[in-house]
Amino acid sequence: MFTQRTYCGEVSDSQSGERIQLGGWVDKKRDLGGIIFLELRDVSGIVQIVIDSSRSPDIAAIAETVRNEFCLRVEGTVRRRSAETVNPSLATGALEVEADYIEVLNSSLTPPFPLDTRNSINEELRLQYRYLDLRREEMRETILARHRATQVIRRYLSANRFIEIETPILNKSTPEGARDFLVPSRISRGMFYALPQSPQLFKQILMVSGFDRYFQVVKCFRDEDLRNDRQPEFTQVDLELSFVTRETVIGVIEGLIAEMLRATIGLEVELPFPRISYDEAMTRYGKDAPDTRFGLELVDCGDIFKGASFNVFSAALASGGIIKCLPVPDDGAISRKMADDYTEYVKTFRAKGLPYVRYREGDFEGGISKFLSESERMALSKKLDLKGVMIVFFGSDREGIVNDTLANLRLKIGRDLNLIDESRFNFLWVLDFPLLEYDEEERRYYAKHHMFTAPREEHVALLDTLTPENINTIKAQAYDIVLNGVEIGGGSIRIHNTDVQKKMFEVLGISEEDAKIKFSFLLEALKYGAPPHGGIALGLDRIIMLLLRRNSIRDVIPFPKTQKGQCMMSDAPSPVSPAQLRELYIKVVDK
RNA sequence: GGGGUGUUAGCUCAGCUUGGUUAGAGUGCCUGCCUGUCACGCAGGAGGUCGCGAGUUCGAGUCUCGUACACCCCGCCA
Numbered sequence: 001m002f003t004q005r006t007y008c009g010e011v012s013d014s015q016s017g018e019r020i021q022l023g024g025w026v027d028k029k030r031d032l033g034g035i036i037f038l039e040l041r042d043v044s045g046i047v048q049i050v051i052d053s054s055r056s057p058d059i060a061a062i063a064e065t066v067r068n069e070f071c072l073r074v075e076g077t078v079r080r081r082s083a084e085t086v087n088p089s090l091a092t093g094a095l096e097v098e099a100d101y102i103e104v105l106n107s108s109l110t111p112p113f114p115l116d117t118r119n120s121i122n123e124e125l126r127l128q129y130r131y132l133d134l135r136r137e138e139m140r141e142t143i144l145a146r147h148r149a150t151q152v153i154r155r156y157l158s159a160n161r162f163i164e165i166e167t168p169i170l171n172k173s174t175p176e177g178a179r180d181f182l183v184p185s186r187i188s189r190g191m192f193y194a195l196p197q198s199p200q201l202f203k204q205i206l207m208v209s210g211f212d213r214y215f216q217v218v219k220c221f222r223d224e225d226l227r228n229d230r231q232p233e234f235t236q237v238d239l240e241l242s243f244v245t246r247e248t249v250i251g252v253i254e255g256l257i258a259e260m261l262r263a264t265i266g267l268e269v270e271l272p273f274p275r276i277s278y279d280e281a282m283t284r285y286g287k288d289a290p291d292t293r294f295g296l297e298l299v300d301c302g303d304i305f306k307g308a309s310f311n312v313f314s315a316a317l318a319s320g321g322i323i324k325c326l327p328v329p330d331d332g333a334i335s336r337k338m339a340d341d342y343t344e345y346v347k348t349f350r351a352k353g354l355p356y357v358r359y360r361e362g363d364f365e366g367g368i369s370k371f372l373s374e375s376e377r378m379a380l381s382k383k384l385d386l387k388g389v390m391i392v393f394f395g396s397d398r399e400g401i402v403n404d405t406l407a408n409l410r411l412k413i414g415r416d417l418n419l420i421d422e423s424r425f426n427f428l429w430v431l432d433f434p435l436l437e438y439d440e441e442e443r444r445y446y447a448k449h450h451m452f453t454a455p456r457e458e459h460v461a462l463l464d465t466l467t468p469e470n471i472n473t474i475k476a477q478a479y480d481i482v483l484n485g486v487e488i489g490g491g492s493i494r495i496h497n498t499d500v501q502k503k504m505f506e507v508l509g510i511s512e513e514d515a516k517i518k519f520s521f522l523l524e525a526l527k528y529g530a531p532p533h534g535g536i537a538l539g540l541d542r543i544i545m546l547l548l549r550r551n552s553i554r555d556v557i558p559f560p561k562t563q564k565g566q567c568m569m570s571d572a573p574s575p576v577s578p579a580q581l582r583e584l585y586i587k588v589v590d591k
Numbered sequence: 592g593g594g595g596u597g598u599u600a601g602c603u604c605a606g607c608u609u610g611g612u613u614a615g616a617g618u619g620c621c622u623g624c625c626u627g628u629c630a631c632g633c634a635g636g637a638g639g640u641c642g643c644g645a646g647u648u649c650g651a652g653u654c655u656c657g658u659a660c661a662c663c664c665c666g667c668c669a
Contacts, residue, residue, distance in 0.1 A: 034626035052626070067620095087629055110620060112601060116630080119603050119618085124661050178668055224668040288669090348594075348665055449669080480669085490669065552662090562661065 001073065009045020011092050015078040020097065022047070022074040023105070025135065026066050027115075036063045038099075040074060043140065048087070048096040049074055062102045069108035069115070069132075075101035123554070127568035130559055142556050145264045146544050150217055152263040153237055156256050162213040162239065167202035169195060169219070174518055177450065178222035181232070184584040195221035198537055200450065201522050203240040204494060207533040208525045212242035217540065226563045228552045229486065229542055233561075237489075240535030246477055246493060249536050250429060253481060253489070257427065257543075264547050273427040273481070279472075281430050286324070286407030288433070291485025292426045294419040298324045298406050304379045305396075310371035312355060316396035323396040326406050326413075327384045330358070330391040333417055339367075342393070342409060351405040355394040359386045368394075411485065425547070428482045435459070435476040436507065438468040444509050445471070449478040451504055452522075453492040454534075463503050477534070488543050491536025498526060 006020040024042035031037075038049040053060035066072065076099035087093035112129055113121045117138050126133040133139055154164065173180045173194035180194035196202075198220050206214045216238045223232060237256075241248060254271050261267045274292070281290050284297045302323045305313040313323055328334065343354040356367040364377050372380070384392065393409060395402035414420050435455045436445045445466070447453060455463065459474045466474065477493035495501045501523065505515045515523060544556040554560035561567055581588065 028629075030628050030631050032626060032628060032631070033624070035628075036626095037628050037631085039629075048629075050627085054626075082627085085627055085629085090629080093629085110601070114602060114619070121602070122598095122661080125602085127661095222668065225666085227668085228663070230668070350665085487669065563663090564660085566660095568661095 007044035008040050008042045008047040009091055011047045011078055011095055011097065013080070013095065016080055016095070017078065019075065019077050019100075022049075022072075022076075022097065024072060024074075025108075026068050026070045026072060029063075029066060029068065031064060036060060038063060038066065038072075038074075040072060040097075041135075043144075045091055047092040048090070049076065049099050049102075050096050051099050051102070056100060059099055059102050062104065063099070066102075066104060067108065067110070069111055069135075070104055071106040071108070073101075073103040073105055074099050124562070124568060127554075127560070127562065130569045134558065139555075142544070142548055142550065143558060145548060146540075146556060148263045149260050149540070149544060152259045153215075153217060153256065156259045157213075157215045157239070160213070160252060160255075162215040163211050164216060165206060165211060165214050166216065167196070167199040167206075167218070171196045174201070176446070178224050181221045181223045184586055186583050189585050197222050198236060199238055200452070201519065203238060203535060204452065204522060204533065205525050207240055207242045208528060208530045210242075210531075212531070213239070214241075214535075215239040226561065226565065229545065231541065231553055231557060231560055232565055234553070234557075235540040237538040237540050238535070239491075239537070240533060242531040242533040244493075244532075244534060246431075246479060246534065249491060249493075249534055250479065253536060253538070257481075260543070261425070261547065264544070267425070269425065269427070273429055275429040275431055277432045278430055278434065278475075279432065282403060286403035286405075286410065288430055288480065289482040289485055289487040290407075290428065290430075291411060291414070291420070292428055293421050293424045293484060294414045296326065296328060296410050296414060296419065298326055298403075298410065299384055300324050301380065301383060301394075304376055304383065308371075308376065309373065310368060312353075312368075313394075313396050321397050322399045322402050323394060324402050324406055325380075325384065325395070326393045326410055327359075327386065328391050328393070328413055328417075330389055332389075334391050334413070338416070339391070342412070345412060346395075346405045346409055349405045349408055350401050351395060351397060354405075354409075355396070357392050359390040359392060361388065422549070424484070426484055430480040430482055432456075432475045433478040433480070434472045435474045435478075436466070436471055438471050445507055447504070447508060449476060449490065449492050451508055451510070452494045452501070453478050454495045454500070455504075460500060460503070463507055466507060479536070481536075481538070483543070483546050486542060486546060487539075488546070489536055489538035491534065493532070493534035496526060496530045496532050498523075501526065 002021050002023060004021060005023055006015070008022055008024050011020065022040055024040040026038055027041035027046055028039040029036070034053050036051045036053070038051070039046050040049050051060045051063045074097065076097040078095055078097055081094055081096055111132050113125055113132070115132065115136050117136055134143065158164070170183060170193040173182065173192060178197050180197065183193040183195065185191040185193060199216060199218055203214050218236055218238050219233050220236050221233050224230070226232065239252070241252070254273055258269050258271060261269050276290070278288055281288050283300065284290070286298050300322065302317060305317065305323050308314045316323060339356060346354045357364050357369040357372065358366040359381065362381070364372060380386070380392070393406070395406045397405070434448055435453065437448050438445055454477045456475045456477055462470070462474045478490070479492065480487055480490040482488065495504060505512070541553045541556055545553050548556065550556055559567065559569065566572065
């Protein structure tokens with residue numbers, strides 16, 4: 001029916017005088033009686049259609065009956081608008097199409113919510129009618145930007161000799177890491193596949209196979225609770241390279257991200273990205289993914305309070321904890337009430353309280369100031385370089401709690417005081433992660449990244465003298481990339497030496513037998529001339545979310561799940577028939 | 592598993608503190624008028640199980656308890 005359709009948003013001045021065909025949806029209708037204006041919308045944008053009832057009464061009669069979101073075929077002549085009727089807020093605003101043919105291809109119910117973006121709409125409703133939500137300009141732009149991003153990823157990586165290879169979705173469940181989504185096997189009674197948390201093992205196998213540069217834009221699955229930036233299924237840009245060091249991986253990713261920024265939001269980014277060590281990030285910001293768009297750094301002041309009379313501090317130090325503080329310039333914005341709110345806030349991170357003092361031109365007042373000795377005051381104002389009017393918050397507890405607390409408090413104050421320049425995109429490499437972490441309760445070691453991550457070569461020997469105390473001296477060849485305080489990717493150079501891998505399993509308390517059952521194929525493969533290799537995975541959804549400044553990851557995923565993991569549109573998950581369950585040898589039991 | 596916020600017209604929200612006549616606004620929707628609008632304008636009209644269920648009370652949108660759903664956070668996840 002359409003012989004040569006023109007896209008609404010692409011009607012151009014060069015077509016002036018030409019007769020064109022359009023297909024789209026009624027975005028708006030302005031019926032002035034004798035003249036009717038329709039705004040017709042398709043994936044490319046909007047163009048104004050004019051119908052003059054005195055010149056074409058039949059067409060005007062049809063136009064009168066159309067409503068918003070009717071699907072139309074329109075034919076007519078492109079013409080320039082007179083100077084005083086140009087609409088500068090529309091890309092095609094200098095033009096319009098005088099219709100000589102209108103056909104209602106399909107009528108539409110009145111949409112349950114307005115499709116123009118002025119008002120915020122209940123997200124539940126948007127998700128229920130996602131097909132309408134996706135017609136909104138904001139969502140359309142998001143989907144298109146995401147498309148451009150994935151196109152650039154494929155083009156850039158292909159140009160850099162990466163090969164796109166698919167890996168299985170039905171996979172083997174592996175221990176550790178996130179909870180697996182399981183898929184029961186019908187053919188093998190009582191057996192289960194797991195959906196991949198990432199293609200980790202397979203991409204390493206591909207290195208052994210000699211595909212020295214692999215990539216995939218791939219769905220990954222983790223059965224954990226949802227968050228603003230976490231969905232049970234999400235997309236990774238996954239890569240792996242042979243014969244490389246960390247620097248090669250970093251270089252490839254920096255080039256890729258620069259291209260992605262250009263393609264999605266037209267921004268030039270400065271390379272290379274700054275780098276920080278894990279230790280420094282933890283010291284200065286209290287977390288391994290710092291937001292560097294503003295200052296307010298943490299300062300360790302355990303040394304100042306070594307002999308403190310203030311019980312809270314001395315007790316924390318005595319039990320092996322630390323004391324850090326967060327000095328904040330305060331021109332009165334942090335009122336007493338706010339300080340109290342912050343005390344409540346830090347309790348969510350398991351802090352017992354939030355000691356603070358006010359500093360005013362050399363004097364300490366309020367809060368815990370009466371517990372500070374003269375020498376402590378001196379040392380503090382020197383170490384923190386206190387000037388003018390400031391408020392200093394303290395954290396004193398186990399290291400993890402102090403860092404967690406002050407890192408989050410820093411972010412909250414940064415937002416409250418408007419210290420964050422929202423226009424910035426601060427990329428940051430975080431390097432030299434510890435190889436292992438120690439679980440106090442289970443009294444065992446865990447791999448911080450994963451168990452195939454290589455230690456730094458000069459630290460391999462330290463594995464023999466490992467204790468929970470010296471654990472942080474063993475660094476991994478692991479790296480994260482952070483954007484505005486959000487981890488957007490992480491990877492490592494892998495272990496390709498069987499002896500080192502054995503040692504790693506030993507440390508993690510995984511017996512040779514266990515390892516064989518769980519990863520025998522990878523361990524076997526590594527014995528057949530595995531090349532040194534490493535890689536990284538980027539969280540595509542998160543990157544798009546940050547670049548487009550969307551509020552949540554759900555806003556950049558076409559069909560996301562709610563916090564309870566449900567799809568409001570399709571109603572998944574849902575019960576299945578008893579017959580289906582029987583086939584799978586599955587019985588649903590009560591709690 | 593835990594903490595918090597919300598749920599009133601198709602949509603966005605007010606009303607709840609201090610229970611009391613017929614639950615309002617804007618917008619959308621419907622009808623009529625209107626030949627240069629672009630958030631068109633003007634006039635008229637329809638539209639409500641105040642999420643659901645108990646309770647307190649002479650009387651509950653409003654107070655209490657429970658519950659469902661959505662969102663944010665802790666745990667979980669890297």
